[in-house]
Amino acid sequence: MERAAAAVLPADVRDFLFGGSGAETTLDANRAAMDRVFLVPRVLRDVSRCTTGTTLLGRPARMPVAVAPVAYQRLVHPEGELAAARAAHAAGVPFTAGSLSSVPVERLTATGAAVWFQLYWPRASGHAFDLVTRAEDAGVEAIVLTVDVPWMGRRLRDMRNRFALPDHVRAAHLAAGTTAAHRAPAGPSSALAAHTDAAFSASLTWASVAALRERTRLPLVLKGVLAPEDAVRAVECGVDAVVVSNHGGRQLDGAVPSVDALPGIVAALGGRCEVLLDSGVRSGTDVLRALALGARGVLVGRPPVWGLAMGGEAGARRVLELLGDEFRDALGLAGCADVSAAGELRTLRR
Template identity: 65%
Template sequence: MAESVVTPAGASVGPGTTTGEQPVCLADFAAAARAVLPADVWDFVSGGSGAETTLAANRAALDRVAVLPRVLRGSGAPRLDAVLAGRPAALPVAVAPMAYQKLVHPDGELALAAAARGAGVPYVASTLGSCPIEEVAATGADVWFQLYWLRDRGLVVDLLARAEEAGCTALMVTVDVPVLGRRLRDLRNAFRLPAEVVAANLPGGRNDLAHQGTPGVSAVAAHTDAVFAPALTWSDLEWLRSETRLPLLVKGILDPRDAALATSVGADAVVVSNHGGRQLDGAPAAVTMLPEVLAAVDGRGEVLLDSGVRGGTDVLRALALGASGVLVGRPMLWALAAGGRSGAERALSLLAEELRDALVLAGCADPAEARELRALTGGHR
């Protein structure tokens, strides 16, 4: 595979669509991103694992959630603010953790974090970020640090200390990646990181397996398998809880039994997620498990939804089912690729506009009232 070269965002299409038009929804950024990204990078960002059945199921399941609106409520212009991880946010939304953001734009994590700061929403910085956590936190965003469990526990301790010293306000541990899912697009592309994109938070990030191209092999998967611990247990999560005073969110929960266990060992929140359809192919759509997870948590912590969220209507759907908020992933990478920081700012502005309209039409004065709505998960009658 030829080494990927990232096209400077905005060189041909800017933060609009492939025809230069201004985007009017988050989906519009996808075509613009595809137009400027190398094909293998597009596949890495947009693809799922296996036959991509879970990837497709996330969207299909969200589309089947119908929200029953209320009328004559005198709601007027709604408030959009919420509380996430115990802290105020301008929207019930956080930017999901996503690795190697310099793959899609030279400014990478710094641009997306700055956009999140401007929008007043949390930005979740990945262990596998291509900018160091200290630089991401220096943008002034409300930064949560996402932890992948590494084979070297000393390195885990070091990452925790760095995150806390940098001023991160929450810790999100991802628990659904004992190994990387088998992502066929990456195998076919023999995907590897270009030289200028590194795992900036890890030692040796510039000269590791992620940069070594081999036919039929994903170099990113090979690197992950070498550095991630494949046998994380609940006792490890208990240990992690004892090592930090930051709010602890556990991401990658689908089974309600695991949600109950997470809160029992001290998690402050769980994130219902199938990793955007990138891990176990054949796992259920995340939103289908949200009601059962909420019942299992039973008010002992926040519950957020990840995987498949594409706009303000999806945020309303999650709220109506009882979630505290959502994580938004791929659309933010598309916007970053298409227009850098300004593209990401536009995407978050659109998301706020869409949520505002959805709340008005549903008869809600704020996200808290949206959690009192009825949602029909079996589709539109």
């Protein structure tokens, strides 16, 4: 799917989706680090009824996977996030609607999918609370606050391409101030970076997290945590989960691979909240690796969008079906009859 999507997408859209920041060191390191994790399978266990079901944020999921937020999915298919949400619903996993979704959250929850709402903190904190209220009224099941984007990382592919949005793709949750995202810059720069800098705040702090915790009764998730100290602080602020994530290698280039940061955060939290892993997940074996290292589940971002580019809802659904098939296969071959047993596996690092 990755290769097929790369072959059909326009070059600038392909670079926007596939690229990372800086020299893309962290982008590449995410996969390299994942491939260094080796599982120690158990044998002579009854896996004749191998089941992949679990709960994420207290709600049932068919496998320990949620679809991560990816901005502007109408860039790759006319239905964009709408088709992707339907695919997630069919797969029985949560779908995360982004602040920069090109389809309104109300249409996404109407698909019947379990929808989480990802929030970038706007410059006006009142707008943040308005977005949360809108998402709550639409029926979302969790709020996912992204905390690693004070501004957009230097994504050199986008800068070289002078990347800007086509007129038919809009940020559905930002009614005003989106013109900059559609205006190609005069020199090497990214219109999306300029828009992000104008729309979102670089002064997000722990006080903002505490204020958001006070404003919503929904599960609150912090996405973009890599330091154990920050994970502990998050729990002290009352969050329900953290997502160990380096934003898919799209923010600080040189940041630690997410899977390398995961064990330290799991140890520091000691089960006080759920821990999810994001960045670099490409297979069912990767899902099992994350669980063996202590995660409750994973978020997967780019792969469903590759499927979306290839075949809309059917393509995104196929990606999630493949991920589920691979995970069940890995789970059973590792001697685990269910997801809880995966957390008991040992791992070795090459």
